[in-house]
Amino acid sequence: MTATASSAATSGVADDRPYLEVDDLRVQFKTEDGIVRAVDGISFALPRGRTLGIVGESGSGKSVTSLTVMGLHNAARTRITGSIKLDGREIVGLDDEQVRRMRGRDVAMIFQDPLSALHPYYTIGKQISEAYLVHHPGRKAEARKRAIEMLDRVGIPQPKKRADQYPHEFSGGMRQRAMIAMALVNDPSLLIADEPTTALDVTVQAQILDLLEDLQREFNSAIIMITHDLGVVSQVADEVMVMYGGHAIEFGSVEQVLRSPQHPYAWGLLQSVPSLRGNAEEDLDPIPGSPPSLINLPSGCAFHPRCAYKMVGGGPCDLEVPELLPTADAGHVVACHLPENERRRVYEEEIKLGAAQ
Amino acid sequence: MIRYLIKRLVLAVLAMVAVSVLTFLLFFAVPTSPAYVMCGKQCTAHDIAQTEQRLGLDQPIVVQYADFMKGIVAGRTYGSGELAVHCDAPCLGFSFRTNEPVTSILARTVPATTSIVVGATVIQLVVGVGLGMVSALRRGTAFDRAAVGTSLVGASMQIYFFGPILLLLLVYQLHVLPTPGYTSPLADPGMWFEQMLLPWLTLGFLNSAIFARLSRAQMLETLAEDFVRTARAKGLSRWRVYARHALRAAITPIVTTAGLYLGAALGGAVITETVFGVNGLGRASVDAVNQLNLPVVMATVLLAAFFIIVMNVVVDMLYSVIDPRVRLG
Ligand SMILES: Nc1ncnc2c1ncn2[C@@H]1O[C@H](COP(=O)(O)OP(=O)(O)O)[C@@H](O)[C@H]1O
Ligand code: SF4
Ligand SMILES: [Mg+2]
Numbered sequence: 001m002t003a004t005a006s007s008a009a010t011s012g013v014a015d016d017r018p019y020l021e022v023d024d025l026r027v028q029f030k031t032e033d034g035i036v037r038a039v040d041g042i043s044f045a046l047p048r049g050r051t052l053g054i055v056g057e058s059g060s061g062k063s064v065t066s067l068t069v070m071g072l073h074n075a076a077r078t079r080i081t082g083s084i085k086l087d088g089r090e091i092v093g094l095d096d097e098q099v100r101r102m103r104g105r106d107v108a109m110i111f112q113d114p115l116s117a118l119h120p121y122y123t124i125g126k127q128i129s130e131a132y133l134v135h136h137p138g139r140k141a142e143a144r145k146r147a148i149e150m151l152d153r154v155g156i157p158q159p160k161k162r163a164d165q166y167p168h169e170f171s172g173g174m175r176q177r178a179m180i181a182m183a184l185v186n187d188p189s190l191l192i193a194d195e196p197t198t199a200l201d202v203t204v205q206a207q208i209l210d211l212l213e214d215l216q217r218e219f220n221s222a223i224i225m226i227t228h229d230l231g232v233v234s235q236v237a238d239e240v241m242v243m244y245g246g247h248a249i250e251f252g253s254v255e256q257v258l259r260s261p262q263h264p265y266a267w268g269l270l271q272s273v274p275s276l277r278g279n280a281e282e283d284l285d286p287i288p289g290s291p292p293s294l295i296n297l298p299s300g301c302a303f304h305p306r307c308a309y310k311m312v313g314g315g316p317c318d319l320e321v322p323e324l325l326p327t328a329d330a331g332h333v334v335a336c337h338l339p340e341n342e343r344r345r346v347y348e349e350e351i352k353l354g355a356a357q
Numbered sequence: 358m359i360r361y362l363i364k365r366l367v368l369a370v371l372a373m374v375a376v377s378v379l380t381f382l383l384f385f386a387v388p389t390s391p392a393y394v395m396c397g398k399q400c401t402a403h404d405i406a407q408t409e410q411r412l413g414l415d416q417p418i419v420v421q422y423a424d425f426m427k428g429i430v431a432g433r434t435y436g437s438g439e440l441a442v443h444c445d446a447p448c449l450g451f452s453f454r455t456n457e458p459v460t461s462i463l464a465r466t467v468p469a470t471t472s473i474v475v476g477a478t479v480i481q482l483v484v485g486v487g488l489g490m491v492s493a494l495r496r497g498t499a500f501d502r503a504a505v506g507t508s509l510v511g512a513s514m515q516i517y518f519f520g521p522i523l524l525l526l527l528v529y530q531l532h533v534l535p536t537p538g539y540t541s542p543l544a545d546p547g548m549w550f551e552q553m554l555l556p557w558l559t560l561g562f563l564n565s566a567i568f569a570r571l572s573r574a575q576m577l578e579t580l581a582e583d584f585v586r587t588a589r590a591k592g593l594s595r596w597r598v599y600a601r602h603a604l605r606a607a608i609t610p611i612v613t614t615a616g617l618y619l620g621a622a623l624g625g626a627v628i629t630e631t632v633f634g635v636n637g638l639g640r641a642s643v644d645a646v647n648q649l650n651l652p653v654v655m656a657t658v659l660l661a662a663f664f665i666i667v668m669n670v671v672v673d674m675l676y677s678v679i680d681p682r683v684r685l686g
Contacts, residue, residue, distance in 0.1 A: 072589055096595075104592035116583035121605055121681060131591040166681045182591070 053237030125163025480561025489572025511566025
């Protein structure tokens with residue numbers, strides 16, 4: 001799939017310039033308990049036709065990152081610094097109205113739970129046409145036609161009839177398809193999918209991912225796939241960013257991150273995924289300990305309290321924040337104090353046997 | 358939808374029958390014979406027996422209930438011969454103390470009460486819900502804090518405290534309003550309005566406080582819903598997100614409460630009428646209780662129950678119009 005997607009990216013659009021460029025993005029919320037540093041200096045770039053997977057346990061800042069790209073945070077209580085460029089245009093600091101015009105037209109989003117994400121009192125058709133009408137004012141009949149077309153395109157049978165039904169009359173999978181239809185109705189260049197399959201059962205999950213891949217090929221859009229499921233990432237992503245405590249701690253192609261991960265946290269994620277380990281439900285190893293508080297992140301490497309390989313006691317892990325540094329493999333970057341050859345050795349000798357395939 | 362409505366109506370009728378039976382039984386639990394009360398001071402056993410016979414109180418309770426129900430449908434005649442009094446359908450009993458059918462008392466007093474309740478409800482919906490919504494949208498601002506503070510005071514304020522203060526100030530000190538009372542709006546709409554204004558403001562503003570708090574909480578909850586985030590993600594304008602998406606969902610529980618609150622407003626009307634000396638149903642029933650004029654008390658209890666049951670049905674119907682999950686479920 002990667003091959004198809006990347007060829008689409010090079011052939012579909014004239015320029016190879018990334019559509020989305022995020023640079024040193026920081027997002028902080030002021031709360032009564034203190035400042036939540038939900039995203040703390042992440043950078044990535046994503047061209048059209050490519051998919052970036054963002055993985056991490058819950059609370060690692062994945063959703064905050066995506067909502068920031070959508071401009072959906074309450075400006076009064078959120079501090080955003082760094083840069084987010086969409087097609088070369090800076091959106092951090094842009095006024096509300098201008099960001100609003102881009103939302104749903106240039107960037108669209110689908111959410112985890114399609115039942116709560118759809119309005120219970122409006123028909124599916126109305127909700128999709130509304131998404132079209134905001135950006136194409138006054139074209140009512142056309143909007144309805146588009147809605148039915150999109151429902152058909154995402155594989156909903158009898159789209160004309162279904163358009164007049166309410167969300168509660170749809171099954172979970174059909175609702176997510178409708179959600180996708182709504183997101184794609186304006187043909188956005190970037191689609192952000194925040195855990196789009198987490199609430200669905202496994203067969204439906206696979207269908208939805210297939211559908212997204214199909215649509216990506218057709219529309220040549222960039223996709224950010226947010227998930228805590230490495231199985232999903234391995235199926236759809238070209239690049240992967242692993243997040244921990246608001247930081248990116250490993251970044252690379254899907255082969256690099258899933259076949260030869262170098263960060264101990266990524267190893268932990270890999271070992272806690274059942275789908276990558278066949279039917280080994282009984283010997284799953286969840287990462288011990290719990291995700292850190294983003295108000296009071298552990299010193300040094302935020303993962304050190306949970307890390308089996310930490311070097312502490314004069315060592316760097318509890319004192320210095322590890323930087324995201326290149327490895328011998330071009331494009332693969334890792335933030336860990338362990339020397340690279342040591343990381344490769346540990347992965348090959350201790351981790352690989354248990355995980356993957 | 359049709360089946361739902363029919364089911365709901367059948368339930369309402371059953372509830373009405375149950376209430377009427379209960380009310381009837383309750384009045385038999387009253388230790389004093391109504392006949393004795395009606396008869397006055399010097400009353401012989403013969404007089405009482407005669408009155409009881411006229412009222413049908415010598416009949417078994419089942420027969421009395423049947424007579425009462427029949428009276429509602431077809432009217433009835435109390436006593437016979439010279440002393441006979443006729444009570445036209447729908448006959449809800451006869452007030453021997455004032456020598457008129459209970460329905461005449463109701464006809465005289467219901468318009469005033471209806472005026473008070475409807476006016477106060479309009480105020481509490483417009484002012485209360487409006488205030489609550491605006492303060493939810495301006496959460497944390499000075500406006501919000503002022504609104505929350507005011508509604509806290511309002512919600513803990515009582516009519517019999519707030520009412521007399523307004524009365525003293527606006528009517529007796531500043532003379533900007535006439536003494537409250539009831540004039541038919543058909544006869545003199547200006548007078549009707551001026552006389553009703555004080556009861557409306559008092560009851561309406563106090564209930565507004567409750568609605569402001571409810572609406573604010575409801576709106577804040579709705580604004581945090583996923584579908585509101587979806588609406589914003591589509592690029593809808595702020596105003597459209599609020600009006601079409603958030604408000605639409607937040608209003609549902611408010612409608613329910615408003616409907617049920619009309620029942621409570623009846624209770625509020627009793628106090629309001631007493632405070633302002635308006636001749637309404639509330640005051641009539643308080644008088645009837647004081648005089649142990651049981652037919653009147655019973656009719657007003659039934660009427661109130663009927664009203665509350667009808668409001669419940671109306672609320673359910675509105676609910677099904679607003680929420681397709683109810684309509685289609
Ligand atoms: N509006 C907000 N105000 C304060 N804290 C927030 C807000 N949104 C998210 N957070 C916090 O930021 C952290 C990251 O959240 P999120 O990005 O939703 O995690 P996830 O990776 O599971 O998607 C969490 O600790 C969350 O509590
Ligand atoms: S920096 Fe140290 S604590 Fe952090 S992941 Fe690497 S080895 Fe573990
Ligand atoms: Mg999330």
